[in-house]
Amino acid sequence: MGAGRNLLPLRSIGLSDAGLAPQLSDTLCPPSGYPTRLPAGVPTPQITAPSHTAQVQDAWQRFLDGYHAGGGRLDWIDAWYATIYGGTGHCPNGESGGNPYAVSPLGHKGLLQWADGTWAGVAAQTGYWDVWSPFDNGFNAAWMTQNDAPAQHWSCWP
Numbered sequence: 001m002g003a004g005r006n007l008l009p010l011r012s013i014g015l016s017d018a019g020l021a022p023q024l025s026d027t028l029c030p031p032s033g034y035p036t037r038l039p040a041g042v043p044t045p046q047i048t049a050p051s052h053t054a055q056v057q058d059a060w061q062r063f064l065d066g067y068h069a070g071g072g073r074l075d076w077i078d079a080w081y082a083t084i085y086g087g088t089g090h091c092p093n094g095e096s097g098g099n100p101y102a103v104s105p106l107g108h109k110g111l112l113q114w115a116d117g118t119w120a121g122v123a124a125q126t127g128y129w130d131v132w133s134p135f136d137n138g139f140n141a142a143w144m145t146q147n148d149a150p151a152q153h154w155s156c157w158p
Helices: 007-012 020-028 052-069 074-085 116-126 134-147
Strands: none
Touching: 052 074, 052 134, 116 134
């Protein structure tokens, strides 16, 4: 029953060999519904997480993509970097240290550690609502550069 049940979907993706189909069917779609093993000869995928440095660089690039898309002031890019990542005397670790999923003890979220009310107000203007997205953080930061004073909202602003 298990092999016959899955022959039609396998044929639809080009697997019609009667000898291969039952083997793949029972392996990838066992009666329980969950794969239990890879077919013989298929290497086990190796998944490695990117390094912290790569994650920080990726978050910064996605922030910049959003910031540029939102028309942010180019002369404030260094200030935003210092705000996010730190390096200034009064704020050595920055708002989030580059972690887009950071949450402070006060409940501030994302790369720029947005307060919920500030984020909601800016996102209502821009349409970019994902506080965990570096792109959305950048786009909304760009809106802030055009409509508000960042120093009033971020303690790490240089």
